[in-house]
Amino acid sequence: MGHEEKENWSHAEKYVMVIDIDKCTGCGACVVACSQENNIPVRTDETDKYMSLNWLVIYRVTNAQPFPKTKVVYVPRPCMHCDDPICVHVCPASATDKDAKGIVSQIYPRCFGCRYCMAACPYHARVFNWYDPVYPKGTERGFNPDVSTRMRGVVEKCSFCNHRYQHARDKAIAEGRVCLEDGEYIPACAEACPTKAIYFGNIKDPNSQVSRILREERPHVFRLLEKYGSEPSVYYISRQDWVRPRLDWVLEEEHKKYKNSMK
Amino acid sequence: MLTRRGFLQFVVGGALGAVFSPLPWRIADELVLFSQRWTPQGAPGDESWCYSICQLCPGGCGLKVRKISERVVQVEANPLSPINRGVCPLGAASVQYLYGDKRRIKKPLKRTGKRGEGKWQEIEWAEALNLLTSKLNDLKGSGATEGLLCIDGSVSKVMSGLLKKFCYAYGTSNYFHVNADVGASIAIKEMQDFNGCVGFDLENADYVLSFGSQLLEGWGAPGNLQALYNYWFENPLKPKVKVVQIEPRMSDTAAKASEWLPNLPGTEALVALGLAWVILKEGKYNPRFTGDADFERFKRAVLEGFNPDKLEEKTGLCKDDFIRVAREFCNAKHPIAVWGRGKGFNSTGAFEVLAIHSLNALVGNINRKGGTAFFKDVVDEVWPEISTRQPRDLGKFIESVGAKKVYAEIALVCEANPAYKYPVSFGNALQNVPFVVTFTPFMNDTALVSDLVLPTPFYMEKWEAITTPRGFSYPVFGLSCPVCKSSYGVKHPGDVVLAVSKTLGLKGLPWDNYRNLLQYLVEKIWSKGKGCLLKGNKKVALPSSPRQMWSELTTCVWANPEAVSGGIKKFDFAPSVFAEGIKRPVWSVEGKSEDYPFTLIPCEYLILPQDLGAAPFLVKQLPDTVLKGSDLCVEVHPETASQCGVKNGELALLQTPLGQARVRVFCNECIRPGIIGIPVGLGHKGYDEYLAGKGINAYTILGYNEEATGVASYVMNKANLVKI
Amino acid sequence: MAEHNASQTKKGGWGSFLLGFAFMFAVGWFFFGNHFAVPPLYGKKIQPVAFSHKVHVEDAGMACKDCHYLKANGRWSGIPKIDKCAECHQEPQGETKEEANFIKNYVKPHKEVPWLVYSRQPKNVFFSHAAHLKIARFNCKVCHGKMGYNDTPPVYVYSRLSKYPQHTVIVMEACMDCHKKYDAPNYCFTCHK
Known part of the structure; x- marks a missing residue:
């Protein structure tokens, strides 16, 4: 087979997420939609946030100014799906890898729970199943069959709703298409967002929404902890000057340099 | 005869023999598979989608529901709905509500x-x-x-x-x-002699003055407001609107608003009249409703009693802000003042609505593009x-x-x-x-x-x-x-x-079942022939038969954007509510200031519905600055906390004239000093173990305050915070 | 004397060794190799209905895709539901006792047949029939062998410990080898969910 067949499916795919911080109202619909989509368990007491298991977390970030000059933004934080994923490099079980379309993927049962990846991830995107997953009684009926539930003792994280890609791709194949249309595959969080602050799409397609947004908003785009060089696939947009230094722990000079380089 | 040597060789030979057989590999493989702690998985099935409308709040978001066989697994926004573009967290948690066995009642x-x-x-x-x-x-x-x-x-x-x-x-x-909203309906009845739906054309407004309305957190139609937020701030550098949030605490809405003016609790009416003072003083009002005797009375009373100079201490806002905001408000093309504190599920004061709505009248923005809209709801009309x-x-x-x-x-x-x-x-x-x-x-x-x-x-x-x-x-x-x-x-x-x-x-209830009643209403709407079907942004003419209308309405909605006609019968600036309210234009609070030096106000969150308890996913998502273990956290300014001698995260006793409660303290710069914010929506007795017994019910210690007009609502209370 | 002892020791020693080797070699292959598939590790089951692919394909002239097809949304239809069977088998088409029983037990009471799936995969496996059929252009035979030509369903051999089928199932290693061979992606999320 080889070349002839390979041409049948376009591999010019790299999926990225763009989150417009200025448009996010911190409502939390994305987190709930994500939890519902990915069969995330709920324990009765989840107020210890270090033990709480979420794929997507919304951070509330203030400008640290006193009342009434305080300002607040909400920052949703999924897995960054880095191009050079630190978590993958440290995994001793080869239970996680980075795939061609840009998603850091994982086989849950293969993980033996050493949690090196959690220690390595600078974004705290990976979470560990400290307990057997529990669900409110009866809600197992609402399970999404496209995502396997995870067992105690394994690490898990946001998958950019990879199962949606799998099914979108199957549909495209069945219809004889060789690539996905823009917007055909988007994760549950982006789908649910009521203010449409989350954009998702193929950055290799110059006409996709994300490519357009990233071009248009170039001076305001940044990624978290870019200086670590892990090349995250999640881009943030904020037009407020104070946001990036507060989010990113960059020094003021670094920020200025960055701003200049972008202009 | 079996010697020791023979035995050992047998064992070694056996071990080697086993290695050359599938035995060890199969055992290892099988044990790996056997020891995987498989958890319950979703049963596979055929995927299907159907439409629904969310009824967890009066927002009416259109939903698209994903089903696997007969199981509902996910909800998304109905792309044909003119109301919402995504879902809110409540809507997103629908499946948990639907299948929550411990909450649902199985039989009478x-x-x-x-x-x-x-x-x-x-x-x-x-x-x-x-x-x-x-x-x-x-x-x-x-x-x-x-x-x-x-x-x-x-x-x-x-x-x-x-x-x-x-x-x-x-x-x-x-x-x-x-x-x-009892207060609003009294005020509107007296001002405009109207009783019916009150709408706010926020989509076309370019200056929104919100008097404590948490526009993005459950006020009005939450899904619609969120979609509007995207529309308003499509380009955040050139927003289509300026939103000014007047509220003692920085809610999410205040955080996302263009400007936040932290007033003192319960002074919304004063702030509105202070703004009216500036508009009246500078003569910048629109002549559409002014000039009558009632307007002159209103003008005299406002100019006499509501000089922003005097209001500075009462409202906590400075005079310059009054003058600036008032000028911006009347210079805007489509300014609108919005009432309904918090999510708007607690009544607004009648005088308060009068004061706020008089701003709308002063700029003449009633039943106009980008203003307040008064109309009869279709059900009121056909029924x-x-x-x-x-x-x-x-x-x-x-x-x-x-x-x-x-x-x-x-x-x-x-x-x-x-x-x-x-x-x-x-x-x-x-x-x-x-x-x-x-x-x-x-x-x-x-x-x-x-x-x-x-x-x-x-x-x-x-x-x-x-x-x-x-x-x-x-x-x-x-x-x-x-x-x-x-x-x-x-x-x-x-x-x-x-x-x-x-x-x-x-008598008068001739329908066999509820569906018949709905069919009756659909037929009536169809036979009136007004309005159109809205499919996304597209307007489609009414179908040719009521039957077709019925089936169309299950996927899209009927609407009548032309229902709001220009004229209103009358506008009275100073009805009897005004005369009563002006005597004491803030809410009554019991208790002595010496015993209770602080003010307690309710904090409402979108993920904390009140009557309907929060779903497990929503409780899970609550920040630990709202709920920690089973302790409710109250929000205070660090200054207030140090006055009480408590530190961030510590337990304290919250005392009000109505009682006391053990709470944790969450210090935050996003609230006025001297004010204690208590989250509303926790402390349920019912529902399941995910919600029951967590936190305290804020309504047990919030005052049911009364306005001079006789309207009562949960607004605030006097309170003290004591270190335990 | 010394020589005699030495040879005796050597001879006897090798005998025990060989005996042990042969014994465990035999035990290992017999009980743990899935060729014989005997208890305690393995179990055998017979399909609830003696379905004949041969009769359907050769005698009734049906094609594979009449029952197993790619749906419009790209998902695989899998084993047909009883509705599909009932389309033809509302009344007996032949005279076999199996068919009569099948109609009596499943079609009339409208009960799904609890088929034993030879290729049942673990719960976190995603397999795209669409990609294998349309992109790789694989024939059913590549993975399913002669399943489509059998007259009586093969005996379902499974492991009692892990509960997975044994003979016809494709294991991850085989999937990955084939993916490697054809230069197909081999990432975790290519096949896992």
Whole structure:
């Protein structure tokens, strides 16, 4: 087979997420939609946030100014799906890898729970199943069959709703298409967002929404902890000057340099 | 003979033999597979999608529901809905509500133990209906039909209308809707002689002055407001609107607004009149409604009493802000002032609405593009007999039942949770109400203290009509069809009411079941011929038959954007509410300032619905600055905390004239010093282990304040914070 | 004497060794190799209905895709539901006792047949029939062998410990080898969910 067949499916795919911080109202619909989509368990007491298991977390970030000059933004934080994923490099079980379309993927049962990846991830995107997953009684009926539930003792994280890609791709194949249309595959969080602050799409397609947004908003785009060089696939947009230094722990000079380089 | 050497060689040989056989590899492989702790997985099946309308709040978001075989697994926004573009967290948690076995009621329940003891007997529907009918029949026979108290919390205006009709036909005037904005309807009635829907055309406004309305956190139609936020700030550098949030605490709305003006709690009316003062003083008002005698009276009173100089201390805002905002407001093309504190589920003061709405009148922005819109809802129009009476205040009525000033024999609670919202007064009232029947899908606080609990379907399991979402600026009508079969023994409350009224022989309710009523309404709307179908942004003419209309309405909505006509009959700036309210333009608060130096205000969060308890996913998502373990956290300014000698995260005693509670302290720069914010929506007794017993019910210690006009609402209380 | 002892020791020693080797080698292959598939590790089951692919394909002239097809949304239809069977088998098509029983037990009461799936995969496996059929253009035979031509369903051999089928199932290693061979992606999320 080889070349002839390979041409049948376009591999010019790299999926990225763009989150417009200025448009996010911190409502939390994305987190709930994500939890519902990915069969995330709920324990009765989840107020210890270090033990709480979420794929997507919304951070509330203030400008640290006193009342009434305080300002607040909400920052949703999924897995960054880095191009050079630190978590993958440290995994001793080869239970996680980075795939061609840009998603850091994982086989849950293969993980033996050493949690090196959690220690390595600078974004705290990976979470560990400290307990057997529990669900409110009866809600197992609402399970999404496209995502396997995870067992105690394994690490898990946001998958950019990879199962949606799998099914979108199957549909495209069945219809004889060789690539996905823009917007055909988007994760549950982006789908649910009521203010449409989350954009998702193929950055290799110059006409996709994300490519357009990233071009248009170039001076305001940044990624978290870019200086670590892990090349995250999640881009943030904020037009407020104070946001990036507060989010990113960059020094003021670094920020200025960055701003200049972008202009 | 077996020697030691022979034995060892046998063993070694055996081991080697085994290695060359599949034995060790198979064992290892099988043990790996066997020891995987597989957890329950979703059963595969065929995927299908259907449409529904969310009824967890009066926002009416269109939904697209994903099903696998017969199981509902996910909800998304209906792309054809003109209301929402995504879903809110409540809507997103629908599946958990639907399948939450511990919250849902499986069969009609009859109380066997003492009230509130939690001892129930499961009975059949026939028996339950018999019980209800015989109680109602007895009361009717005795002639004291006013003894029926109906507390309605239905999201659908059709269901509310049916209950109203039932009450009138039965012969009681004691119908209450828990979410009715009593103050606003009094004010609007007096100012404009209008009773009907009040909408805000926020889409076309370019200056929004919000008096404590948490626009992005559950006020109005949340899904719509979120979509509007995207529309307003499509380019955040060139926003289409300026949103000014006047609120003592920085809510999410204030955080996302263009400007936040932290006033003192309960001073919204003062702020509005201070702004009016600037507009009147500078003569920048629009002549559309001005010039009458009432305007002159209003003008005189405002110029006399509401000079921003004097208001600085009372409201906590500085004079410059008053002047600047007032000028911006009247220089804007489509300015709008919005009322409804928090999510708007607690009544606004009548004088407060008058003060705020007078700003709209001063800029002439009523029934115009980007202004307030007054119109008759479609259901009121095609079914006029349901909208005849002004809403009354439930809290005060319950108090008078508790004080035996009003007689009540049967309380019929429909999908409402008064036991949560009025924890003290409803408890007292219950002692004087011999029979309480609750229609509810969930085992909520009110169901726990009822005598008969009738399980109703969740919105995904029933036919329902959704009319104009709260705060929407034109009438809307849509149908929500069942997306799945209920696995519980539920009956539609509409069907029950119709069946009961048939047995009682009540007149004016000729429908066999609720669906017939909906069909009747659809036919009426169709035969009126007004409006159009809205599919996304596209307007489509009405279909050729009511039948087709019915099927179309299950996927998209009917709307009549032209319902708001330009003229209004009259506008009175200074009706009797004004004269009363001006005497004491803030809410009354009990308690001495020496004992209670701080002010307690409610904090509302989108993920904390009040009557409807938060779903497990929502509770999970609560920040640990709201709930820590089972402790509720109150929000205070670090200055306030140090005054009380408490540190961030520490336990403290929150004292108010109404009682005290143990809370944790969350220090935050986002709240005015001297103010304590208490989250509303926790402290439920009912529901499941994910919600019950967590935090405290803010309504137990918040004051039920009264305005000079007599309107009462939960606004604030005096409070103190003591280190434990 | 010394020589005698040495040879005896050597001889006897090798005998025990060989005996042990042969014994465990035999035990290993017999009990743990899935060729014989005997208890305690392995179990055998017979399909609830003696379905004949041969009769359907050769005698009735049906094609594979009449029952197993790619749906419009790209998902695989899998084993047909009883509705599909009932389309033809509302009344007996032949005279076999199996068919009569099948109609009596499943079609009339409208009960799904609890087929034993030879290729049942673990719960976190995603397999795209679409990609294998349309992109790789694989024939059914590549993975399913002669399943489509059998007259009687093969005996379902499964492991009692892990509960997975044994003979016809494709294991991850085989999937990955084939993916490697054809230069197909081999990432975790290519086949896992």
